[in-house]
Amino acid sequence: MSAVDGQPAPEATAVATARAFVAAVAWGEHHKVWEMLSSGGRSVVLRVASKRGMDEAMVARLRDGTAASSEREQFLTDLVNGLRADLEGNNLEGLDFEPDPAPEPGRSRVILVAPMPAGLSAGLPVGSVELTDEGHGWRVERLLPRPGQA
Numbered sequence: 001m002s003a004v005d006g007q008p009a010p011e012a013t014a015v016a017t018a019r020a021f022v023a024a025v026a027w028g029e030h031h032k033v034w035e036m037l038s039s040g041g042r043s044v045v046l047r048v049a050s051k052r053g054m055d056e057a058m059v060a061r062l063r064d065g066t067a068a069s070s071e072r073e074q075f076l077t078d079l080v081n082g083l084r085a086d087l088e089g090n091n092l093e094g095l096d097f098e099p100d101p102a103p104e105p106g107r108s109r110v111i112l113v114a115p116m117p118a119g120l121s122a123g124l125p126v127g128s129v130e131l132t133d134e135g136h137g138w139r140v141e142r143l144l145p146r147p148g149q150a
Helices: 010-026 030-036 039-051 056-064 069-086
Strands: 096-100 107-114 124-133 138-144
Touching: 010 030, 010 069, 010 096, 010 107, 010 124, 010 138, 030 069, 039 056, 039 138, 056 069, 069 138
Parallel strands: none
Antiparallel strands: 096 107, 107 124, 124 138
16 A cells, blocks of 8 residues: 555545444444445435334434434344344454455455465454545445445
């Protein structure tokens, strides 16, 4: 990774964002998880919630930021639990984070790699974080339990 004009390489900041996001999931920091999602990521999460039976009025309140505190807390807790389930069986604090070649400008992908015991292999890819640069830094578009999964 190279730096230009003293700024970290885009891949470095994307990796740092992915690392912070996974740590927030691991530690149950549900407000931080929500803040780190891009606008597109939030839309996807709310669309999934709607498809799984969440009332459209509640989806609208969450989207607009007008949900009652208890509604928001319950939703964000469920969100973090769902993200944890996607990565179930992995030591989230022991993962390595490797930048994947950027699919297009303004986007990044970071592969989550579970380290293997010495002598077995370089590591096992267990997921990926897709990110987008919204002009004020990297935000998470989605977390995929297996790299490259659509």
